[in-house]
Amino acid sequence: MNKKLLITAAILGILGIVLGAFAAHGLEKLLDVKAIKSFExxxxxxxxxxxxxxILGGTSFISQKTKSYVLILVITGVIFFSFSIYGLATxxxxxxDFKTIAFITPIGGLFLILAWAVLLINILKTKVH
Structure with missing residues (x-):
């Protein structure tokens, strides 16, 4: 599970850098400032x-089951939240017309919040000091 977390983190990081550079250098002449800020x-x-x-992939006191739930929530959340914003901004x-699927953006945000909440609940249940 830790390897999956770390691989997913690396992929999201690589894509984030590529998309950030694309927003800064490829979209600046195509979109207005508001759309670029949204993309960012x-x-x-x-x-x-x-x-x-x-960070989660490097921890040892969080259960593998919790890590699995968090991974699913984060992947779904990023796809729904960030990728819908990329579509809406461009x-x-x-x-x-990405506006027809704009309703998934807040759902993605909810999944990201749930990922953090699942982690918090698991930390509170853990007997590690």
């Missing part, structure tokens, strides 16, 4: 959760 919000939350998984550049 998606990148920022993706990177936060890459670091989250990286909506003017595509033929697909």
């Amino acid at each position: 919000t998606g990148v920022r939350y993706q990177m936060y959760h890459a670091f989250f998984l990286l 909506n003017a550049l595509t033929s697909f």
